[in-house]
Amino acid sequence: MSLSFTRHRRLRQSAAIRSMVRETVLTPADFIQPIYVTYGEGVKQDIKSMPGVYRFSLDMLEEELLEIVSLNIPAVLLFGIPETKDSVGSSAYADNGIVQEATRLIKSRYPDLLVIADTCLCEFTDHGHCGMVHTYEHDGELCGDVLNDESLELLVKTAVSQAQAGADIIAPSNMMDGFVQAIRGGLDEAGFSHIPIMSYSVKYASAFYGPFREAAGSAPQFGDRKTYQMDPANAREALREAESDVLEGADMLMVKPSLSYLDVMRTLKDQFDLPLVAYNVSGEYAMVKAAALNGWIDEKAMVLEILTSMKRAGADMIITYSAKDAAKWLQDGGR
Template sequence: MEQTRRPRRLRRDGVRGLVSETSLDPSDLIAPVFVDATAEERVAIESMPGHERVPLSEAVARVEEVLATGVEAVMVFGIPESKDERGSRAWASDGVVQEAVRRITAETDAYVITDVCLCEYTEHGHCGVLTSDARERWEALGSDPSPEGDAGAGEGLTVQNDETLELLARTAVSHAEAGADMVAPSAMADGQVGAIRGALDDAGYGDLPVMAYAVKYESAFYGPFRDAADGAPSFGDRRHYQMDPANRREAMTEAGLDVEEGADVLMVKPALPYLDVVADVRREFDLPVAAYNVSGEYAMLHAADEKGWLDVEAAAHESLLSIKRAGADLILTYFAEDLAPRL
């Protein structure tokens, strides 16, 4: 019997691009930028080849490098000059992110998104105010913390949810006052989007959008980022407030709550191990969907490339295509600058 349907007919040069179902564009990508208030010159991030922490004086130049590739949006992460128990430099008007945003928005056309969290600013490295039992464990560690196995690290809740909300809201408003175009709360505190939306509205920033880290898993793929942002917890882990990697249905609950609280964009983090969740969020909600192609996903492709096991550019492009194909409208990725000129 003669075969009448031959998909290979549409895979030839000339027609292949015309029938391609998914495309990537530089405008789909967001590039992370790390600004370090303790640095006087650029510092390479060893676990993330090609990326650096830059001093405040280099923040504008760093963003201009991103814009030159065709990427239009950046997310600013800050490393403060000092830390304390509550992370007060996160909302300081003269904080590293606030000052970087003022300079970037004044001197470039970049669309500036800011990460709203406390882990880079707290001495203990957790994403909020510690519960009393967690504070006692942290203080007992003294100057010799052991994040891999300190006694009692897995007991009880680590962060006080409602007390943390006030600090996240203050941080978001301070970013808005500095000129941020969008804020992105990442602490996974219950009610964080509602608290931030209300605080922004009350402060006169009702038009400023919120990109919620709606679905953020407690993942092994964050390691290099914690080196980059100096935000690793000094004891225990974050499984009491970040999601269990085993849970898929719970992601719809988390995203739905953020929609109810006023989120404008829903993010899934990480991206590649959770493409099913990206697809679920895209199917369930009408808001734009973002996915975070995280530091570990970036580092492992570079490591394989260094071994000669794969081509990092080809693998990165295929990875981002898969994220877009799963339903992401926006992709936050460390590959943004490398891939944008080739798209």
């Protein structure tokens, strides 16, 4: 019998063939591991909504760093939980701030491990917003407006202090208009023209951030962040945000979250030639962990499939709380 259809299954007949023709390949070099650092001694505190993720005091970082380096993960993303907060987030740009101290420690012990400093104010302000606010009462409730241009000055101070502490990459996540231009100018003026900016270019006002806000203690005390983070319904707006960052001097673009925004990632990859970063955020991690702990899914298979989808959509780097697990699984043969 003569058959005319194409036999696609020929290239799926064995693991060896599938491996040879695989179009998208994950490696530990693709990953960036987030780390939460805090004050105190002997602190390795569980984050209940993110099993396997912890807050570390500086004296407890060594074991975590050693594991990250041994797994050939090239970079960490630092988030800090300060001792005190105020209305202008002064701990974010203090010379002895927790992110600055952690950066110095990491670079002294593991100079080849890239330190990426998250540059925002929300963890450091007593109101939980990503910039300065003008507060007022309305119908007996506290309200506030986030002040864009005034916030830029504080973000520049934060970025410069992080660079002075030894950060290899500055990653501003605040979504203020003009933040890349302001930070680029501030870094250049302070003698850090060689420090790249990994911009949170397309950051949505997402429900997937809930566990992070527990981990970092950064939930807004009033209102929400919808006036500066993007509407999840919008895709074309992402192009405008990214184009602004490109023109202002960003070296890398990011889409956050990633799993529900793979279409946006693909669009940015097709439109711009800068490296693209995916942020596999806390809520995405928590969903998988919860299902795995209930025995409903194969965690290894699902995590690797999710991360592969992000790389297939165009990501050159992936920030993920699963970095260590994924690196171990890949070393053991992956799928």
